[in-house]
Amino acid sequence: MNQSKTFKTLAVAGLGLALIAAATPASAREKIIPAEKLFPYLDKFMKVPAQERSRMRLRYILRSEGKPMGGVKVSVVETNGATTVLPVGDDGEFDRLPTLTQLNGKAKVVVDVPAEKKFSISMIPAPVLKLTQEYDARELALTVSESNAAMRKAAGPALALMVPKLPGIGFIGAQSGQIVYGDGRQAALEMVGGVPVFYPEAHKGAARVKLSRTPTRVAFDDGKK
Structure with missing residues (x-):
């Protein structure tokens, strides 16, 4: 992608x-x-x-x-x-x-x-998030889940299943980042097209997301490879 x-x-x-x-x-x-x-x-x-x-x-x-x-x-x-x-x-x-x-x-x-x-x-x-170097992973997860729910609700019952799911959030301009879990473990954010992306469903138990630099923009990832 x-x-x-x-x-x-x-x-x-x-x-x-x-x-x-x-x-x-x-x-x-x-x-x-x-x-x-x-x-x-x-x-x-x-x-x-x-x-x-x-x-x-x-x-x-x-x-x-x-x-x-x-x-x-x-x-x-x-x-x-x-x-x-x-x-x-x-x-x-x-x-x-x-x-x-x-x-x-x-x-x-x-x-x-x-x-x-x-x-x-x-x-x-687009997600409504401030531009910073560190994010609460639970807030990011809520942003993804609630946004998906809002999009489906807006589409209505007839079209809800046609609305593509937004699986993660990309941090454009951040270069790289780390996921910090509640038990202290760390893992690198996945890179997609040169953009670090956080996927809540793939990182259960994540507590924080730390970026190497403040992003210039945040955006939903479309999940397409």
Whole structure:
């Protein structure tokens, strides 16, 4: 499993990539897209009780020709005309997402790009963890188990079995790490595509995870070799 495949394109029940090809142009410089289409799965995820999804979030990243499309002006417009800017970083990731009220209210998203511009959006589940050199292994295990449960609940009974299981957490930029067990034993973290990854089910009894350096980002591993 390479790092790019593992940490950049995680898909959930086939909804990780939504092609924007049928958007209706408002002018030569805009595309107008229903919010629920541009942000697939978001409304279902946000309907899960907040306390059950507090350990994870969804990242939405704009891409064009396989590359992140950053610096784009995007706004969500509600049926009453209220407009909210959705900032997009240089990496193409939305820094703000529509609210559940906006999604349920059939709000539209205006993207400031030429009408003929084709782009897509990647949806990536991400753990909510601070960046540090040492982690409580039990907290990491809870992050994995509760996030998997939240994803299945959001998908609903019909699609729950199609949601891929997230088996571990990768520490991007950490270089290496050690697992410390309750009895003092230690073991090296598995390396996947140059990233140290902790798999809770494979390391029962782990107490701490110590990294050689603070990671630049944490991400779920998709379990694919």
